[in-house]
Amino acid sequence: MSNKHWFKGNLHTHTSASERGPGDTPPEHVSEWYHDHDYDFLVLSDHNHRTILDGTEAERAKWPHLIPGEEITAAFGEVPVHLGGIGTRELVGQREARTLVETLQVNIDAIEEAGGLATLNHPNFKWSYSDREIIATHGAWAMEVFNGHPGVNNEGGGASPSAESIWDRVLASGRRMFGVATDDAHHFQGEFGPRRSNPGRGWISVRADGVSDESLLSAMERGDFYASTGVKFAELEVRGREIVIELETETELQLKYRTVFTGPNGRELWTTSGNSARFTLSRSDDYVRATVYASNGEKAWMQPVFGD
Ligand SMILES: [Zn+2]
Ligand SMILES: [Zn+2]
Known part of the structure; x- marks a missing residue:
């Protein structure tokens, strides 16, 4: 029998640790929120910023396991290109390139070089990119099929497909790509509501033999997890x-x-x-x-x- 268990985690959340924001709460308290809501692990994914907490043992007991990472926040002209760098060893930051597809690719490559798993974040945020661009890239581990931020157009609209349909089209092309659900939380203070970017909306559950970077990341890389709201x-x-x-x-x-x-x-x-x-x-x-x-x-x- 396997002694693996399901571990719940969120890969995408913001804090007030980086100058660009946009989180309204310091990383210690963000981490406490997730621990208090039964999350086993968390990535503090600030924009082009590694938010790393070195707490005392007593402080760490109040946080879920923290996997290092960041939200690589690049752009092609006006088009935002955001990627999750999950489990990276060092700061990745953003890179520029001559086309939208190249911009995606150089940033995916940079995450891989830093030892991380690359996630394509909220493709329908400002209608940035779709299946055609994703299929033209390689190396991304997963894409967000659900993101809890109110401005990311998960469901698509007009003639534009939902994030889930984009995933299906990418898979139909023969590409192997996993799907994740995330919070992209910014707001831990004040009222919680549908127009605010609150935590607890989307997560993954990973089947692993323990809560360590190595166990969780290798299970994620294999696709041994599901996404949920x-x-x-x-x-x-x-x-x-x-x-x-x-x-x-x-x-x-x-x-x-x-x-x-x-x-x-x-x-x-x-x-x-x-x-x-x-x-x-x-x-x-x-x-x-x-x-x-x-x-x-x-x-x-x-x-x-x-x-x-
Ligand atoms: Zn983003
Ligand atoms: Zn974000």
Whole structure:
């Protein structure tokens, strides 16, 4: 039997530690918020800034495990190009290039050179870039399919696809890319509301053998995690070609659940209701992924399972 456990973490949050802001709260208190809300790990991802806390043992006990990183904050002209640098060994900062695709690529490369996992953040923020640009790059580990900031247009709009549809198009091109949900939290003070950038909205749960940089980052690199805005998996296994899902149900609110298995470009392969789901990949499936919808609007995204 495996002695791995699920560990909850947020990869994207801001503090007041960097001059550019925009977090309203010092990193010690941001970290305390996440610890008090049952997070096991956290990346303090300030703009082009490594926010590293060296607390006493007593202080560290009040924080989740802190993985070093930053939000690489670059631009191509007016177009923002933001990437998560997760688990980096040193400051990465931002780089410029002659085209949008090159700007993405040089910053992805810089994160890799610093030993980190590169995340493509909020592609629909100011409608920065889409599947076409992502497919033209290589090396990014994941993209944000959900970001809790109110200004990032997760759902798409007009003729522009949702972040989740962008992910499906990227996967349909044959690219292996994982999907993450994050907070991008700025506001820990004052009222919490839908137009403010508050914490606790999107996270990942990683299946690892312990809470260390090495265990968590290697599990993340393998894709052994799911992304969520509230739905939890009790079991999430791939046995040969079969995907086995068991949900951790919310009994008090009597929530109901629907699990949808999709293939390339989001094509629906199988939908089932209830607290468990199974799906067997056929020989012709390039990849399959599952999304769980709860009746209160919360969701969870399994990572794609590839046919080969
Ligand atoms: Zn950003
Ligand atoms: Zn951010």
